[in-house]
Amino acid sequence: MSSILGVRALLFDVFGSVVDWRTSIARDLSQWGHDKGIGIDWEAFARAWRRQYQPKMQEVRSGKRGFTLLDDLHREALETLLPEFGLSHLSEAEKSHINQVWHRLDAWPDSIAGLWRLKSKFIIAPLSNGNVALLSNMAKHAGLPWDLNLSTQWFNAYKPQPQTYLGCARVLGLKPEQVMMCASHNDDLNAARQCGLKTAFWPRPTEYGIEQTIDFEAEQAWDIVAKDIRDLAQQLLDR
Amino acid sequence: MSSILGVRALLFDVFGSVVDWRTSIARDLSQWGHDKGIGIDWEAFARAWRRQYQPKMQEVRSGKRGFTLLDDLHREALETLLPEFGLSHLSEAEKSHINQVWHRLDAWPDSIAGLWRLKSKFIIAPLSNGNVALLSNMAKHAGLPWDLNLSTQWFNAYKPQPQTYLGCARVLGLKPEQVMMCASHNDDLNAARQCGLKTAFWPRPTEYGIEQTIDFEAEQAWDIVAKDIRDLAQQLLDR
Known part of the structure; x- marks a missing residue:
């Protein structure tokens, strides 16, 4: 060595x-969802969100778009995900709270x-x-x-x-x-x-x-x- | 509040x-100088060095020169200082050691x-x-x-x-x-x-x-x- x-x-x-990230997101948002009466499969939600990670960054790496913060790429991906999980009705504050789960x-x-x-x-x-x-x-x-x-x-x-x-x-x-x-x-x-x-x-x-x-x-x-x-x-x- | x-x-x-910075530099370089047989007033040396701090950065802030690392500005100032303190004979390794005192x-x-x-x-x-x-x-x-x-x-x-x-x-x-x-x-x-x-x-x-x-x-x-x-x-x- x-x-x-x-x-x-x-x-x-x-x-x-x-x-x-996977079990942290599921744990954090399951508790939050429980308090809100939202009972989706948050672990599947976390995996679906993460599947957009590399494609989103590739838009930046390829030069197709300028450098964009991961927080913003996460938010874009989240917007596509919410309808799939029946969560289109969430408020801006709720979406922001979900997006910040990567900070937690x-x-x-x-x-x-x-x-x-x-x-x-x-x-x-x-x-x-x-x-x-x-x-x-x-x-x-x-x-x-x-x-x-x-x-x-x-x-x-x-x-x-x-x-x-x-x-x-x-x-x-x-x-x-x-x-x-x-x-x-x-x-x-x-x-x-x-x-x-x-x-x-x-x-x-x-x-x-x-x-x-x-x-x-x-x-x-x-x-x-x-x-x-x-x-x-x-x-x-x-x- | x-x-x-x-x-x-x-x-x-x-x-x-x-x-x-003042007493740290004096303490660090006094010990080093003692081991080397160099007996200058390191506290005065530290103050003289620091006097060049704002003027050197002002060259960058004014646009007179491009952004330059503080390590490099310290080194330029050091080069002007060494003759004043009778230390022109120092080796590159010794000068580098002195310049790194700002890291210590x-x-x-x-x-x-x-x-x-x-x-x-x-x-x-x-x-x-x-x-x-x-x-x-x-x-x-x-x-x-x-x-x-x-x-x-x-x-x-x-x-x-x-x-x-x-x-x-x-x-x-x-x-x-x-x-x-x-x-x-x-x-x-x-x-x-x-x-x-x-x-x-x-x-x-x-x-x-x-x-x-x-x-x-x-x-x-x-x-x-x-x-x-x-x-x-x-x-x-x-x-």
């Missing part, structure tokens, strides 16, 4: 890797303990397609102890565009090989590796629930393959 | 307000306890002319528990340019009046107030040592006037 001795900063994918996601059980340990040695930051406000509010809500917030918003781009990974190394004053991308998604790590970053993987086999078809295991020889973030900390610190 | 009830985020000036500043005694308390209720971030890497390394070194890093580098500008204050509110998804600028410098607060931010002041009467001529007290009726950051926390939380 000598190749990773020079690593100074760890960048974390967030949605799915650090926080459990909870961590996987191992994330916070692992991040606190890693923070003692490394600069830790999200490198997420979530916008700055989303990631800040989520960190406060979930208790994620980030050192700084490296939303891709700062680079007017979306992962896996290379300027996001390289931009982080640049603003931190580090060489790409001094930065490690940490994620549960092989495609994210592949893009980071193409930019010269180190890589760490752990699986989240229940991220998508019954719809999960990929990312059950490491598809390349990533620099570290861990069981979860607590195990990542153990591998990086107890050597 | 009802006017500040809606505040969600606190932005902190750093150099002088949160960290004591220590907090005033009240800062960390106060910031931890404030972090429990507010988003806390530096809004500093220090570049992202400088502020990240300083936070790790000094133990500053920032939620995110709002270097003016993100906005390709330097305080007191309005796009720095307004840019922070924008990326946080907040209105200017939901953001409070917190500083020991009246001019910083004045610029923030012009942009619609709330303001908090505490004095640092020894910031410049024997050269201090201003900022002994609040020059306007800032929204909060405190004794230090611990007192700021008490005023904001114990109401």
Whole structure:
């Protein structure tokens, strides 16, 4: 593992890797819906919403439209989703509350303990397609102890565009090989590796629930393959 | 104090307000100089260096030159300073070590306890002319528990340019009046107030040592006037 001795900063994918968006959304909105008398399948709602994530960002990455905040892409997707779930009648305040659920996601059980340990040695930051406000509010809500917030918003781009990974190394004053991308998604790590970053993987086999078809295991020889973030900390610190 | 009830985020000036650059530099470089057999007046050196801070940034703010990182402005100033202090013979590695001293500043005694308390209720971030890497390394070194890093580098500008204050509110998804600028410098607060931010002041009467001529007290009726950051926390939380 000598190749990773020079690593100074760890960048974390967030949605799915650090926080459990699917069950967080279902839990949050089920309670809210219960209070409102709205009884839909919020877990299916969360999955349907997430299916629009990559297509929406692709409109930006392809140049078809200018950079648009993830909060706004989420809202556009939400507008198409509400009729499908019989929720066209919701008020603006209710739609806004639903859209903000991405700011209220909870961590996987191992994330916070692992991040606190890693923070003692490394600069830790999200490198997420979530916008700055989303990631800040989520960190406060979930208790994620980030050192700084490296939303891709700062680079007017979306992962896996290379300027996001390289931009982080640049603003931190580090060489790409001094930065490690940490994620549960092989495609994210592949893009980071193409930019010269180190890589760490752990699986989240229940991220998508019954719809999960990929990312059950490491598809390349990533620099570290861990069981979860607590195990990542153990591998990086107890050597 | 009802006017500040809606505040969600606190932005902190750093150099002088949160960290004591003058005695930190003198302490750090005196020890280093002692080991090297270099016995100059490092406290005078620190003050002379800082005197070039505003003029150097003014070159950028005026449009005379493009945006340049504070690390690079510090280095340019350092090059003019070394001959004055009889240090022209230093190696590149030694000059680089000296320039990085701005990444190794220590907090005033009240800062960390106060910031931890404030972090429990507010988003806390530096809004500093220090570049992202400088502020990240300083936070790790000094133990500053920032939620995110709002270097003016993100906005390709330097305080007191309005796009720095307004840019922070924008990326946080907040209105200017939901953001409070917190500083020991009246001019910083004045610029923030012009942009619609709330303001908090505490004095640092020894910031410049024997050269201090201003900022002994609040020059306007800032929204909060405190004794230090611990007192700021008490005023904001114990109401």
